[in-house]
Amino acid sequence: MMSSDCEATSLRDLLCGSINESHVGERLSVCGWVAKRREHGEHLAFLDIRDRSGVVQAVVEGLVDVKSEYVVRVTGTVTPRPEGTVNVKLPTGAVELSDCQVEVLSLADAPPFQLDDRVDIDEQVRLRYRYLDLRREAMQRNLRLRAVVNAALRRAMDAQGFCEVETPLLWAPTPEGAREFVVPSRLRPSEFYVLPQSPQIAKQLLMVGGFDRYYQIARCLRDEDLRADRQFEFTQLDLEASFVSQDDVLSFVSMAVLDAAEVATGVRPGFIERMTWAEALDLYGTDKPDLRFGMVLHDLSDVFESSEVKAFAAPTVKAMRVARGASFARSKLDELTELAKSLGAKGLAWFRVTPEGLDSPLAKFLSTTESAAISSVDGARVGDLVLVVADEYAPACRVLGALRVSLGSPPVGEGPHHYVWVTEFPMFDGVDDDGNLQAAHHPFTMPHPEDLALIETEPLKVRSQAYDLVLNGWELGSGSVRIHRADIQSRIFRALGISDDEAQSRFGFLLGAFRFGAPPHAGFAFGIDRLVAIFAGEENIREVIAFPKTQSGADLMTGAPKSITERQLRDLHLKFAPKGS
16 A cells, blocks of 8 residues: 555545545545446435545435546545445445545546446457546556566666666667668658667667666567557567676576566566577477476377378477367367468377277377377377377477467466576578578577587578577567677678678668677567566457557557648658559
8 A cells, every 4th residue: 555645635635445444533535536326315325436546435415416437526534334335345345435525526428338347348449448448447457567567677677787778769770670660851851760679789889888788668669460469569678788698698687577577476486497499399399388388299200200101201290198188079170180281281190099099090000119109198198189290390390389389378367477588599590582591580699609610501500699588478578699799790691691781781880889899798678568468467468558559550549540741741751652553
């Protein structure tokens, strides 16, 4: 509870939710919205007054002309509720304000939807009237939780010697892969700024500038397709440090995240475990594994290497046990098969484990050794189901990994919060249409020191010093040790097909800064929206953002995006191309 000194203003003495039995006998004023009005006869009304802290009941004698969502100031004497009327579900439920005087501060039309959390409301309506939606208890709780998390993150970074620095929102294009929002310059015709995808280059320049340890709760913008865990605008804890190793950065971030988790949930998680990218793919079929449940993948490639079953004629055979999955109807198994095919698999083999052996259309074609291997996957028992995918290694892992999540992942708000660091990502992620390698992270990521010799000869085997933090199957964020040596940076640019001239054009200001003494440095950034959504048990980050966009990128409340006037277009030296051109 806040202290009365903090709650008191010239209009009110306490917040509604702060009033309790210790205030009995005091005459106090509260301010808020009329959440409910209940009549008791012709000359007695019960008003529930709501503010950010909660609700208190006010008993008003005589006629009072107030309606739902009127803004009022109520002055009354705190008294115990009569016997039998105590509301144990309400923090203020043992008391009420009696002998009340009501002052209407603002009138209100009837709201377009009920503002309590007992009724499901169409999200389009909620977003159109977001200022009303924010009055609901769930939204108040989520956004205040977000504020608590932000404060904990700042305290953790301050305690570790980091300096908060704000970086520009009007910036130059950056090499981070996503589309950028472009801002025309009125004073520089035909030239443009972009809104930053992240402060990546700016924070590296701060390291050259000698700040040693930087952080920022940064606003970032990416013109990407939206989904449950992605918005055009997002907020991240962004940090960079000099003269550090990967282990140092993981320690910095772990402290901040665990501090935030403790204030948000009341429980401090234990040590955050680590696994390599290769281990995550092999065991869970993804680089963002949800470790709240088992269902690890098993490699049966050796067993099926010489199999006569055509369905298993592939370089890799991966299997996964589904506990009690033998009860799945054939329609469910067909559904899983279609899902596997939609994910790129040639097919999906399934085997029910029964007292008589394996039940499957393929069971009669298996050798004794193959049948025994499938029957023992992950300690399979009678009543379990074993799913098998045969393909190239990576697709086989990823398809089973997606089926694992589909079948086993609990809802966001259920189960423990299980963090994991995923390290040693590949340096390169295949090739583009022109045959050039593509950076898996960004071109300033330092290769693993053991793999430097492979850059020119076997680049797809090169590991990077990049790392992700994953929570319950959500990628919270990523970071890396940065390249600070010109010779290594040149080798990476050449591997990516970036010429010296292009490198100078795109990154000249960063490369130029490195000529004047760049310290070894590394950094990280993670999404605060995603972290708070998990703490709040929300499946969609829109529920922890005050004014989000819809999945189509629209702001239903303001109507954005909107067209601008001809005058504004002229000022910006812009004109629209004819349709179809």
